[in-house]
Amino acid sequence: MNQEEYQQIVNDCADALYRFSLKNIKVIEEAKEIVQNSFEKLWIHREKIDFQRAKSFLFTTAYRNCIDIIRKQKNESALDMIKSEPQQHLNTHVIGLKALLDNALSQLNELQRSAILLRDYEGYSYLEIGDILDLNESQVKIQIFRGRKKLQNIIGNVEDIL
Amino acid sequence: MKHLDKDIDWTIFEFLEGNLSSEEAQYVQEQIDSNEEWNKAHTRWKVSFLESEHIPYPNISELAQPKARFKFTRNIQWFAAASLLIAISWFWGIHTQKIDSSDRVSKSNSFQKHKVPLHVTHDDYGFGSHNSSDTTRQVAATLNLTHSHLKSNPRRAPQMASATALMPTSNPKKRALPVIRRPSIPNALAVHPSANVARLDSFSPTSAVRPLPPKTKNPSMPNASIFELLSSFFPGEIREEARLSWVVIQSSSGTELPYTLAAPRSSAESIYIDTGYFQLAETPVPIWQQIWQRTKKGQLPAVQLALKTQDNSWIPSMNVNLSY
Structure with missing residues (x-):
């Protein structure tokens, strides 16, 4: 991958990678840091990485960074507070469907959340998602199905919300 | 298509995921439109x-x-490396500058083995406010001791001969270093030199306009100046306005110094004191204290000094007894 291709990857993927990171860890500064680290690693290993595989490399790196941060957050019991937030939102009916989905998304496990994000936002195939998440196609499909099902349960009766 | 009805959730999931064929998708769409449960x-x-x-x-x-x-990071690394190099060069430059000056001395004589770089300013002798380089320049001008001058002085003729023998010359016959023994030892060193040291230490490096200490006839007096001490070593050669160039301390008894000389030219060991290096401000040790340390610590009972002249000849002093 040369300089021009790297620039193209930056232009094409920076926003998507930032969104993926932000949706995963919910902390803006850490999401920025993940994007920065991912692109830095891409630049360091640019000689070994094909242009076609660059996007997958970025998301794989970002996903692993997210996992690290999420585990760290879990150790700090930060997730307990996050989990309590959606229930409050549901009770107060003051947030929209988008915010509700975001909160519901945060309650999924990392694998389900990342799979759904990559599928819906990036439009990746099961195979591509499997490459990033280190799963096979069937496993990816199952994870997405279970994740969406869980989202339904968290959100509850859509008609009530809408 | 009936198998799709078995699990509505899975079917609709596949439908929304876009995993169904067009026929299957059309069937599901019809079910959604027609069936409330599917909807x-x-x-x-x-x-x-x-x-x-x-x-x-x-x-x-x-x-x-x-x-x-990354270029910035690289520049930082280069900057750090360059700074380190400059610092090392600076320290090395200071070191080599001293060595170069010492080499000037060593090139003019053959006693290159054991030099004691000292820097004696005029303040050490109480002669005024000249820096060391001025001292070096003025040594030749003010000391004005040449062979012709010395030869015209019959009293110094024997000493001149010894001095010539001390100095490196192109004539190999003159390279021998005879141990000069003289019957009379000046009284100047009959006293403990620490008394002189203490006296000389009292000189301030900033005393540029310090008046000369009062002269005494007997240089062993506590208030004797280094001028008087040296005058006792080189009677008739050191004038008040003279500047000391280099002094060689030479063993007159053949006693070995504790530090080894690589290739002593004779049994008489030599120490060089380069006045161009001794700075009182940096090293508040007067020249005499240096001499004393070198000789006393080495248990050298007697030394002989040699004064370097403008034409690189040497004037030996009388033997100086340090066996106190």
Whole structure:
């Protein structure tokens, strides 16, 4: 991958990678840091990485960074507070469907959340998602199905919300 | 298509995921439109699909210039390396500058083995406010001791001969270093030199306009100046306005010094004191204390000094007894 291709990857993927990171860890500064680290690693290993595989490399790196941060957050019991937030939102009916989905998304496990994000936002195939998440196609499909099902349960009766 | 009805959830999931063929998708769509249960399931599932949203990355300009960023890091490394190199060069320069000046001395004589770089300013002798380089320059001008001058002085003729023998010359016959023994030892060193040291230490490096200490006839008096001490070593050669160039301390008894000389030219060991290096401000040790340390510590009972003249000849002093 040369300089021009790297620039193209930056232009094409920076926003998507930032969104993926932000949706995963919910902390803006850490999401920025993940994007920065991912692109830095891409630049360091640019000689070994094909242009076609660059996007997958970025998301794989970002996903692993997210996992690290999420585990760290879990150790700090930060997730307990996050989990309590959606229930409050549901009770107060003051947030929209988008915010509700975001909160519901945060309650999924990392694998389900990342799979759904990559599928819906990036439009990746099961195979591509499997490459990033280190799963096979069937496993990816199952994870997405279970994740969406869980989202339904968290959100509850859509008609009530809408 | 009946198998699709078995699990509505899974079927609608596959439908929304886009995994069905066109025929299957058309069938599911018909079911959703016609069947309320399918319709509710479809609505429920549809909510779980995230709608695309654009979240711009704020620092994209930093990512777009990786070369500059890494170049900056590289520049930092180069800057650190260059700074380190400059610092080392600076220290090395100071060191070599001293060595070069010492080499000037060593090139003019053959006693290159054991030099004691000292820097004696005029203040050491109480002669005024000249720096060391001025001292070196003025030594030749003010000392004005030449062979012709010395030869015209019959009293110094024997000493001149010894001095010539001390000095390195092109004539190999003159390279021998005879131990000069003289019957009379000046009284100047009959006293403990520490008394002189204490007296000389009292000289301030900033005493540029310090008046000369009062002269005494007997240099062993506590208030004797180094001028008087040296005058006792070189009677008739040191004038008040003279500047000491180099002094060689030479063993007159053949006693070995504790430090080894690589290739002593004779049994008489030599120590060089380069007055151009001794700075009272930096090393508040007067020249006499240096001499004393070198000789006393080495248990050298007697030494002989040699004064270097303008034409690189040497005037030996009388033997100086340090066996106190």
